[in-house]
Amino acid sequence: MISMNKVSKHYGSFQVLSDCSTQVEKGEVIVVCGPSGSGKSTLIKCVNGLEPFQSGEIIVNGVSVGDPKTDLAKLRSTVGMVFQNFELFPHMRIVENLCIAQVKVLGRSPDEARAKASSLLERVGLSEQAGKYPGQLSGGQQQRVAIARALAMDPICMLFDEPTSALDPEMVNEVLDVMTELAQEGMTMMCVTHEMGFAKRVATRVIFMDQGRIVEDDSKDAFFEAARSERAQQFLAKILHH
Amino acid sequence: MHEFDWSSIPGAWPFLWDGMVISLQITITAILVGIVWGTLLALMRLSSIKPLAWFAAAYVNLFRAVPLVMVLLWFFLIVPTLLESLLGLPRGSDVRLASAITGFALFEAAYYSEIIRAGIQSVSKGQMAAASALGMTYGQSMRLVVLPQAFRNMIPLLLTQGIILFQDTSLVYVSALADFFGAAYKVGDRDGRLVELLLFAGAVYFVICFSASRIVRHYQNKMKVA
Numbered sequence: 280m281i282s283m284n285k286v287s288k289h290y291g292s293f294q295v296l297s298d299c300s301t302q303v304e305k306g307e308v309i310v311v312c313g314p315s316g317s318g319k320s321t322l323i324k325c326v327n328g329l330e331p332f333q334s335g336e337i338i339v340n341g342v343s344v345g346d347p348k349t350d351l352a353k354l355r356s357t358v359g360m361v362f363q364n365f366e367l368f369p370h371m372r373i374v375e376n377l378c379i380a381q382v383k384v385l386g387r388s389p390d391e392a393r394a395k396a397s398s399l400l401e402r403v404g405l406s407e408q409a410g411k412y413p414g415q416l417s418g419g420q421q422q423r424v425a426i427a428r429a430l431a432m433d434p435i436c437m438l439f440d441e442p443t444s445a446l447d448p449e450m451v452n453e454v455l456d457v458m459t460e461l462a463q464e465g466m467t468m469m470c471v472t473h474e475m476g477f478a479k480r481v482a483t484r485v486i487f488m489d490q491g492r493i494v495e496d497d498s499k500d501a502f503f504e505a506a507r508s509e510r511a512q513q514f515l516a517k518i519l520h521h
Numbered sequence: 522m523h524e525f526d527w528s529s530i531p532g533a534w535p536f537l538w539d540g541m542v543i544s545l546q547i548t549i550t551a552i553l554v555g556i557v558w559g560t561l562l563a564l565m566r567l568s569s570i571k572p573l574a575w576f577a578a579a580y581v582n583l584f585r586a587v588p589l590v591m592v593l594l595w596f597f598l599i600v601p602t603l604l605e606s607l608l609g610l611p612r613g614s615d616v617r618l619a620s621a622i623t624g625f626a627l628f629e630a631a632y633y634s635e636i637i638r639a640g641i642q643s644v645s646k647g648q649m650a651a652a653s654a655l656g657m658t659y660g661q662s663m664r665l666v667v668l669p670q671a672f673r674n675m676i677p678l679l680l681t682q683g684i685i686l687f688q689d690t691s692l693v694y695v696s697a698l699a700d701f702f703g704a705a706y707k708v709g710d711r712d713g714r715l716v717e718l719l720l721f722a723g724a725v726y727f728v729i730c731f732s733a734s735r736i737v738r739h740y741q742n743k744m745k746v747a
Binding site: 329356357358367380429 | 645650652653654655656657658661665669670673
């Protein structure tokens with residue numbers, strides 16, 4: 280479904296990504312982790328072309344992301360993305376947040392979009408909030424709305440960029456629960472996250488990055504039981520032991 | 522000691538009112554055209570297409586670096602001939618109002634574009650990313666997501682600029698157009714009561730602008746609470 284081949288990116292002389300290659304099959308849940316500044320957010324933003332890259336190739340569902348002839352807007356409408364800071368549209372009600380792209384991008388009728396929005400809001404447990412504005416919701420609720428907004432487009436896969444990092448600790452689980460459910464339903468997911476509990480529970484594979492390189496790309500069990508690189512072992516020791 | 526004599530004002534009221542209508546006409550048209558053209562200039566200036574960005578930057582810098590009264594004179598001298606030849610009007614038609622409005626609108630657009638550019642930049646980059654990630658084109662993301670927020674943040678500044686614009690309409694006296702200020706001046710000159718008429722005109726400008734800026738302030742405070 281997603282294939283990356285020797286993807287590299289630099290800002291001036293600073294190398295953000297070096298020769299990153301990996302494959303994501305349909306239904307897989309990939310957790311991308313690593314120390315801050317390791318390039319993991321940049322890597323998943325390359326998948327839907329939000330970040331341009333200078334060399335290498337990314338193919339999503341048969342479409343080359345880096346090809347200048349690709350209709351990026353169309354590709355992005357098939358790939359859901361959830362951001363660290365939610366990025367709901369503050370001037371629209373929750374239900375409008377879920378409908379706008381369905382109507383303007385997919386060309387669905389307002390009624391159809393509304394029906395889809397209600398069923399997704401119910402699924403993330405926020406039907407009551409449909410008429411409110413994002414500013415009236417808690418962080419956890421906003422992030423669940425953001426997930427529902429991405430799902431409203433019927434994406435073929437979902438990208439999560441540190442979805443719980445901006446949340447108060449007591450709200451992390453409500454978001455992880457929605458993500459876990461999604462993973463169990465067979466959604467293809469790439470998640471940048473430090474939530475190792477979530478990784479252990481639902482990941483099929485773990486990618487560990489350091490200094491712009493993919494250092495480990497292993498099945499979950501192999502990663503947690505016997506990370507090969509010293510860097511990954513240090514990282515795990517730091518975040519698991521407290 | 523000067524003896525004030527206000528008696529010429531009531532009789533001149535219809536003429537002064539016509540002047541006020543002209544002032545408001547210029548203000549409102551210039552605000553509307555200025556905001557639309559200013560938005561386009563702001564988008565050009567932020568665009569990644571270099572020639573567009575250069576054009577907008579040159580336009581804004583040019584208009585912001587010359588006095589308004591000079592721009593009005595240019596338009597007073599150039600636009601009538603241009604309109605006459607474009608629309609096939611007879612020579613010497615009175616297009617002073619049209620040229621004044623054109624001059625104001627083009628001049629104010631330069632100021633509006635800077636306000637709107639700041640407004641666009643005040644919207645977090647993540648909003649654009651989120652709109653793009655949903656498959657919206659650049660145009661859709663701007664129109665549906667970024668600009669509505671930018672305008673909302675900028676409403677007080679846009680209105681304040683409108684108040685300044687209303688005061689500046691008095692500069693059309695250079696083209697002998699009878700706006701409110703021009704009308705007051707003419708009446709005062711005719712009746713030998715210039716001081717009274719100009720004091721009266723000043724009071725009217727003050728009342729309108731002061732109440733308008735109070736309303737803006739009130740709106741601003743309300744926005745802070747929301």
